[in-house]
Amino acid sequence: METALARSALYNFLAAAFGEPPTAALVDSARAIIPALADAPLDDLQREYTRLLVGPGAGYIPPYASIYLHPAEAGKALLWGAEAARVESTYRAAGLEIAPGQPRLPDHLALELQFMQHLCACQADAALRGDMQEAAEWQARQEAFLQGHLLVWLSRFAAQVEQSARLPFYPTLINFTLDFIQSEIENLKAVAAL
Amino acid sequence: MTITKFSRRDFIKLAGLTGGIALGSRFIPSHAAPAKSLASASQATDAGEWIPTACNMCGGQTGILVRVENGQVMKIEPNPDNPIGVANISSDYWVWKNTDGAAMCPKGNAGPMALYDPDRVKTPLKRTNPKKGPNEDPGWVAISWDEALNTIAAKLNALRENDEAEKLIWFCEDHSFKDIQEDFCKLYGTPNFLNHSNLCDVSRKAAFTLTMGDGRPLGDFAHARYILLFGWNPLSATKFSHLPRIFTRAIENGAKLVVVDPYLSQTSARADEWIPIRPATDGALALALAHLLIQWNLYDHDFVENWTTGFDEFAAFVADKTPEWAEQITSVPASTIRRMAREMGEKRPAVVDAWSGPGQQSNAVQGGRAIALLNALLGSVDRPGGMMNPERNGNAHQKAHGAKIEKPRLDNLSLYPFGHSSGVYTEALRSIADGSAAYLPKVGMVVFQNLVLSVPGTKNVIEALKKLELLVVVDTMLSETAQMADIVIPGTNYLERYDLTTNWVTWSSVSLRQPVVEPIFGQLPEYEFVTELGRRMGLKDADDADFFNIGAVSGQPLASTKAWYEEYLSEQLLKGGPKMSLDDLKQQPGACWVDPTGTRYEKFKDEVKLPEGARVENDWAVVFASGGATPLGVRDESGAAFQPNGSPLSIPSDAKVQSVPQVILEKDGKLWGFVDAQGILKGADGKGKGFLHGDKFFKGWNTPSRLVEFVSAQAAAKKDRNGNTVDALPVYTPRDWFPDEKYPLYLINWKEASHTHSRTFNNPWLIELMGWNRLALNTATAERLGIQDGDEVWVESPYAKSKALARVTQGMHPEVVGWQHGFGHWALGHIAKGKGTADGMFNRTISDPIAGMALHKEVCVKVYKA
């Protein structure tokens, strides 16, 4: 339970990191988590965030799964591909819908990380209630989502972010995320096998 | 790269470090309970639906049906229940709706690619690099909607409190959410509200208004037997999705199609005859045709005698406009002109139309009148197979009541004698750039417009935009204009928003554009952005009412800006032709209301009846305020005067008292109207209603004489922007800029169905259709210049020089080179960037002196091998 709660907090942090302009608090947390993170003034980081993850324009690497999972002719991929619809139905099956006023695109990286946060929190909650079967269900959803979806596109996205970045902040963060998710999958498997 | 492995213990340690991050609120619990297990997790999808709406990939507004499944737009098909499409006639439309109406252009099909373009602007952006220009990185930073709205509201309020409201200049599109922007400007107090039309067709509007009292008549091509087009490409140009099929039907019925154009356009290519002409000489050709129609007695005597004015003077004027005279000017052989005149005179009904080819030239208005008047000679005005005066009883914008604005407009619109309410972009921007403006604006608001690429004289536009203290651009894309902005607000795609549209059809109709999906980035549609801004600024109307809060129908404050705007549209529908609410309109077939009366021909013959029990006085006079045309009241034979409502009037000393043949009173004594000395029937408001013909009043046309005017007294009473008297007759005047030794070639540009203006060039489907604007030049010209097909060439004018790729063709007048407009982006998106050559840089930033039409096509260049 403790682990699930911790993982939920980490996913929440990552959702904020890839879904909102960096704030001083976020940068502090990031530094604490990744001590190797190079220093950069906050306004440079905000420009970098906008250039890489919000766009549009030169340097923009769209953080949407559809772009990487629907191999259209190079440079012609669209938002909201079929994968986005699948992701949305996964959210619905887990009892969630996108909050009013939020962007509607289901497959934004931040939304997917927030979804993981939610699944972890539900797992922790079920465990707290002592419903280990339900906890296991929530964990199975996590595994399916990470392996069947998130990890598949994230590595492609990470490679492009690394190429386009002007500051090491986001490549470091995204590599941390990749490592984290890889470890997640191994750990989840190990736990499931117990 | 080494992969760091995290253990579960690491997670706990790391999680402890994320304390400062609040829990994200990206989700809410869904209405459906979560599936209990993965196995039963419902992957069920909804069945999907077809939602009727109106296309806005261009201003054509074609009715469409959009397939939406699980919140995602899958495809778009035509909506035959919506007749909007240029020149449709009701009797014809409903018979042919499944063919004529089931048409969309390629841009309409490509709509989803625009909606889901990854290069869209997703959130408000703030510039951090104060330097502006095509080569400057703006250093964008994403900001919240609150920050964006509050920054703009604060700046605008500061201006207004400083009594500088006029220093807001606002540019908007003309078919999309224009009304609310106009209301905002009114309540804010700036006279500088401009919109797109003066980049498009205001010279055509002026020409046709002067001749037949209608700014946008539409040809009844399906029923014509002879169709003559000047500089118009309806089978391909931007917004005419239904016309290819209508023209095909006309041709199958034996119509002859003749196209006058320097360029062999798609329409010219399918015509019976293509007449290459020297640019901007179309008016001279039209005068020679008029000369022959009159000389050979091939004009419609009955129509000319009964329904027009000034014919004799016009006939005398064209007496020397011989085909040989026109050949010198136009390069069209006299023998061809003779054959054209013979055919058009004999093959009736014949219709003559013109658009931007001759329209975006300095002599466009008078040339346009000469062209329009051919319809009068042929008896083809508001008749089957002729130029129709459309009925426009659509939605009715109830304009906000703002305080009177005393400050002058920056664009000097009032100095353009037949200027259009859309203003004059060129004069506004040029005078800001060169500092000659009456005052410098401080805030610019540009909504859904790419001024940098669409206004002639790119450098001037950029200079003007640089001078603004705060430039806000609302757009779906980071256009070249958005690159100059201080704040960019993400716009909506047309599939995410509302609009009402009532253009482009010959009978009254209103079609609905509605959001088929929610704005995909959670952004405010443009109208809600304006509403929210108005709210934050606390804008009130002249009656101190809280305009942007109180619903127009319910009269109640509405918290939701969306609900508020829905009432705003409902009011326009309830007070306009449809007399129904927005919700009712959604239920109409195809979400489109059509007036059951349908198209009516010969509306000019409508009799104007006096009200029941009306009293006609023959010895009374009308009292006008000095200089005014609206009556203050009337004076009876005894000298007693009355206001229009019947109460006594004391006549001001400087009033003008004019005896008139008839003063018409309602049975309760209120003023209903009067007949002036020229036999024109006018209402109590002084506006023309009809004219006396025999012993009846007929409606006629909305011209001062109520007739089709060969000679325009209202034109002769005015001076143009250069101070020259406007000719009463459609005199051919050569345009200002001619080829010379240094710049020996005319440069023209055009539009094709593959793209809209300068905004669709990041659309992968459309760029596949047309991915480059090569410079077309005639084979003989190319040979003389040593240029071969595909060569890289320099194009140079006094204002710019740029590279282009040559396309050598027989389909171009030998003195002319030309290309498709809209290419040459250096921003907009990764697909658009770097394709083709921009055309605006070669030009001056000026307009025609009568209507204020931007002169996109009055350019001369030299071309040489790169």
Ligand code: SF4
């Ligand atoms: S002409 Fe084409 S782009 Fe324009 S409104 Fe019609 S279908 Fe849409």
